[in-house]
Amino acid sequence: MDRDRQSLLALVQNALEKSGPDALPDFDGLARSLELPPSEVYGLATFYAFLGEKSRGRHTIRVCSGLPCHMEEARSVLTRLEKVLGIEAGQTTPDGRFTLEVVSCIGACDQAPAMLVNDELHGRLTTRKIARVLKSYT
């Protein structure tokens, strides 16, 4: 595997940070400059939940679906969020406030069930706690 492929992840991350919340980075240009096929860049960007290219609300909620969180009823956390926000996982609220996503392990197994709102971690979630957390994001 060549050096270009190894640097791809960092470059995609970088491009996403620079491109801002709405505009998509120029993945095809990136692929060309690295002499990689566009599918390679696209494949990497779709593998990582944090590199997603969906349209987003102001805040992104990422509910962990890893095994420890699953054992601690992450499913009911998700169901609760879907009910409160009136959307399903993968969707954005009509007012553009929240995007809800289910992601693989976020590395907070000790605080299961856990979720990220933007880059802030919220662990040991309960129904009451979810309501409180949501209120703090406007």
Add this chain to the structure above:
Amino acid sequence: MRPAGAQGRLMTTIDLTIDGQAVSAPPGATILTAAESLGIHIPTLCHAPELTPTGVCRVCLVEVEGARTLVAACHTPVAPGMVVRTQTPRVVKARKAVVELLLTAHTGACVTDLNAHNCLLHKLASDLEVGPPRFQVRKPRFYPPESDNPYVCRDLSKCILCRRCVRACREVAKQDVFSIGFRGFASKVVVGRDEPLTLEVCKDCGVCIDFCPTGALYAPARPAEKG
């Protein structure tokens, strides 16, 4: 055999044991190639001699004494003194389970499909006597068949993500059209930004069709007419 002849005279051989038989293999040989030199058959699926071994399908699992887990024969290099067993109950059981799991994501009309006998996965399932499915599929993996290209059609429901097409296109056809996109059960072979396989991105070489083990890639029934 993989190692280049350039190493020539300096090349030492590696002694190991496979199924109780002593064998010498050149450095860089895999357990699979060493076993083949003894006439020992290890089933494979994602492996093709022309392609870089990746060990993704796990069908060629074998037991190596002292190893923590079963290893894939196709991409595990031989080592001095290695003791390999290719037919223990543990190996056979694991291989069967691997094929069963692959079958759960292999959705298609194989039962009624006239070309089902071409499907390497079905052949493996019958060779290994896998039997009726044990694993329930909550949501079948289904993609509509695509025929945007007059030379290569795709039926991704049959695709088992062995990556043979990805490697064949990259290494044999030197085109690099395919990659793997998405994650987990949603993983699939993507073209560009998950676009149709049109003539613009893929010409008529058809190399990938020859490498596809499950018939997920196939030539259209009738040759394309010009004009």
